Amino acid sequence: xxxxxxxxxxxxxxxxxxxxxxxxxxxxxxxxxxxxxxxxxxxxxxxxxxxxxxxxxxxxxxxxxxxxxxxxxxxxxxxxxxxxxxxxxxxxxxxxxxxxxxxxxxxxxxxxxxxxxxxxxxxxxxxxxxxxxxxxxxxxxxxxxxxxxxxxxxxxxxxxxxxxxxxxxxxxxxxxxxxxxxxxxxxxxxxxxxxxxxxxxxxxxxxxxxxxxxxxxxxxxxxxxxxxxxxxxxxxxxxxxxxxxxxxxxxxxxxxxxxxxxxxxxxxxxxxxxxxxxxxxxxxxxxxxxxxxxxxxxxxxxxxxxxxxxxxxxxxxxxxxxxxxxxxxxxxxxxxxxxxxxxxxxxxxxxxxxxxxxxxxxxxxxxxxxxx
Amino acid sequence: xxxxxxxxxxxxxxxxxxxxxxxxxxxxxxxxxxxxxxxxxxxxxxxxxxxxxxxxxxxxxxxxxxxxxxxxxxxxxxxxxxxxxxxxxxxxxxxxxxxxxxxxxxxxxxxxxxxxxxx
Amino acid sequence: xxxxxxxxxxxxxxxxxxxxxxxxxxxxxxxxxxxxxxxxxxxxxxxxxxxxxxxxxxxxxxxxxxxxxxxxxxxxxxxxxxxxxxxxxxxxxxxxxxxxxxxxxxxxxxxxxxxxxxxxxxxxxxxxxxxxxxxxxxxxxxxxxxxxxxxxxxxxxxx
Numbered sequence: 001x002x003x004x005x006x007x008x009x010x011x012x013x014x015x016x017x018x019x020x021x022x023x024x025x026x027x028x029x030x031x032x033x034x035x036x037x038x039x040x041x042x043x044x045x046x047x048x049x050x051x052x053x054x055x056x057x058x059x060x061x062x063x064x065x066x067x068x069x070x071x072x073x074x075x076x077x078x079x080x081x082x083x084x085x086x087x088x089x090x091x092x093x094x095x096x097x098x099x100x101x102x103x104x105x106x107x108x109x110x111x112x113x114x115x116x117x118x119x120x121x122x123x124x125x126x127x128x129x130x131x132x133x134x135x136x137x138x139x140x141x142x143x144x145x146x147x148x149x150x151x152x153x154x155x156x157x158x159x160x161x162x163x164x165x166x167x168x169x170x171x172x173x174x175x176x177x178x179x180x181x182x183x184x185x186x187x188x189x190x191x192x193x194x195x196x197x198x199x200x201x202x203x204x205x206x207x208x209x210x211x212x213x214x215x216x217x218x219x220x221x222x223x224x225x226x227x228x229x230x231x232x233x234x235x236x237x238x239x240x241x242x243x244x245x246x247x248x249x250x251x252x253x254x255x256x257x258x259x260x261x262x263x264x265x266x267x268x269x270x271x272x273x274x275x276x277x278x279x280x281x282x283x284x285x286x287x288x289x290x291x292x293x294x295x296x297x298x299x300x301x302x303x304x305x306x307x308x309x310x311x312x313x314x315x316x317x318x319x320x321x322x323x324x325x326x327x328x329x330x331x332x333x334x335x336x337x338x339x340x341x342x343x344x345x346x347x348x349x350x351x352x353x354x355x356x357x358x359x360x361x362x363x364x365x366x367x368x369x370x371x372x
Numbered sequence: 373x374x375x376x377x378x379x380x381x382x383x384x385x386x387x388x389x390x391x392x393x394x395x396x397x398x399x400x401x402x403x404x405x406x407x408x409x410x411x412x413x414x415x416x417x418x419x420x421x422x423x424x425x426x427x428x429x430x431x432x433x434x435x436x437x438x439x440x441x442x443x444x445x446x447x448x449x450x451x452x453x454x455x456x457x458x459x460x461x462x463x464x465x466x467x468x469x470x471x472x473x474x475x476x477x478x479x480x481x482x483x484x485x486x487x488x489x490x491x
Numbered sequence: 492x493x494x495x496x497x498x499x500x501x502x503x504x505x506x507x508x509x510x511x512x513x514x515x516x517x518x519x520x521x522x523x524x525x526x527x528x529x530x531x532x533x534x535x536x537x538x539x540x541x542x543x544x545x546x547x548x549x550x551x552x553x554x555x556x557x558x559x560x561x562x563x564x565x566x567x568x569x570x571x572x573x574x575x576x577x578x579x580x581x582x583x584x585x586x587x588x589x590x591x592x593x594x595x596x597x598x599x600x601x602x603x604x605x606x607x608x609x610x611x612x613x614x615x616x617x618x619x620x621x622x623x624x625x626x627x628x629x630x631x632x633x634x635x636x637x638x639x640x641x642x643x644x645x646x647x648x649x650x
Contacts, residue, residue: 047625064426067450148405149404233545305576318565320552331550331552337604338597342597342600
């Protein structure tokens with residue numbers, strides 16, 4: 001670093017805030033210490049979205065908690081509902097009927113596509129590529145419209161219950177889903193031209209924020225961030241749940257571990273999700289879609305632990321029950337907790353100031369998931 | 373990688389825009405959308421199931437015309453639809469009305485009289 | 492087979508630590524072991540050498556009737572595809588335990604969160620400053636003797 005023959009103690013660094021407004025970083029604040037263009041240090045100040053969900057869930061019954069667990073991660077609500085519902089079923093020892101499991105997996109994959117399309121939009125905005133934001137958020141509206149038709153809610157679907165789902169699919173709903181899948185496949189060509197193989201995007205993302213395999217595992221990376229470093233770890237394949245044992249999941253891995261590899265991993269996941277939904281719709285069985293669950297059903301004393309693959313990584317719920325109808329302790333392991341608070345400060349030291357948003361958004365951290 | 377590929381965006385100049393001219397145009401309402409609640413005063417018996425199942429304690433039972441009816445605080449309501457789903461007499465339903473504007477928090481409390489009327 | 496791998500791990504751990512392992516359960520393909528608090532760091536180090544390289548979470552639970560905190564370490568092995576959960580119990584009056592940042596650098600942030608929300612002291616963690624809450628003057632909020640609804644009424648509704 002250029003110091004012009006000054007003593008270490010005579011250099012004064014400037015501190016710049018990164019966030020907490022939306023265009024920079026979402027609801028996450030960090031102080032970046034810079035020396036000219038080089039970043040010396042970064043200190044994170046989370047907590048803007050801390051609502052204390054784990055304590056709030058101790059006052060409510062299991063059906064009420066499922067409606068509340070939507071709000072833990074706003075950009076990917078289906079994964080939190082899926083994890084809560086499955087951990088409750090594990091604690092009681094019942095299983096949802098097969099049609100209910102298939103419907104849950106289809107909605108979870110739609111939620112994953114929605115999260116990745118939103119990610120394309122926000123990353124383009126952070127890098128200055130405004131057209132990418134406008135186009136992808138227009139496509140996002142089509143996916144939210146399907147959620148409105150199927151579940152009754154646009155952003156907070158409140159669709160799963162312990163024992164199945166609240167409503168069934170009809171034949172018109174299935175036709176709408178097929179039309180949406182064709183539309184997204186056509187839209188991927190425009191995203192390739194505009195974002196993924198655009199010279200400006202590639203120059204800003206290649207060889208920026210490179211993470212080695214050993215560092216990624218030691219710091220707790222999961223999801224596309226880990227798969228971009230060459231580790232083929234995916235909870236849908238390693239510990240399959242719901243409808244995933246019945247389909248073929250294509251896990252996308254890259255080798256280099258830089259920001260561009262993470263972006264290409266997410267692009268590959270959209271294509272994998274489309275193929276999973278098609279396979280599930282083809283094999284969908286007829287029958288019941290839920291098992292009866294009383295309003296104040298008691299869960300026997302014990303513990304249960306369940307992991308699912310959210311759009312951002314591995315999402316785990318640990319539930320302890322004491323025999324009543326309310327949980328004794330619920331612990332939520334959000335995937336963005338390690339990404340934003342352990343990996344992001346580690347990658348940013350020693351890079352340039354203009355790389356800070358590129359690294360932050362390529363890790364795809366959701367502040368709501370981090371603070372809970 | 374190429375500098376010409378992003379220019380395929382120019383095709384969009386000749387297409388209809390994605391946006392709608394709200395409030396003059398809007399998307400058609402969807403059946404099954406979870407808007408605010410509507411109460412049928414004949415069928416309701418004042419059993420407290422809706423008040424017990426609400427996750428946010430937004431429903432209270434009050435006296436109206438000699439019987440007990442639910443009163444809903446829409447500021448606390450999360451529009452999950454559990455009250456309508458668990459009502460044993462099928463007296464509470466979710467409508468498609470979602471554009472509600474209030475100027476004072478006291479107007480957010482919907483008394484049984486207001487709940488039984490459509491907008 | 493999967494059960495052979497579980498048996499190998501059980502033999503390796505029990506033969507080295509004997510009495511410190513209070514129970515070792517292998518139901519449903521997962522390992523759940525209860526360990527005494529003094530041997531916790533060494534058992535985790537052995538598990539890391541046996542292939543459990545990914546630390547998911549460090550969880551705290553408040554058992555107020557027993558007068559103890561329970562800390563659970565959730566581990567996963569990418570190569571063997573097995574999940575292991577190690578649990579230890581420490582006293583509620585003076586909750587002190589050795590930190591594991593020398594084994595997994597990513598554990599630093601999980602321990603900082605548990606320190607703020609439960610009051611557990613992790614010896615050896617470089618930074619235990621408050622994470623989410625600012626100017627917090629009450630007891631650590633996730634303990635069972637802290638009532639959220641009563642606090643909200645008192646602080647925000649004034650009566």
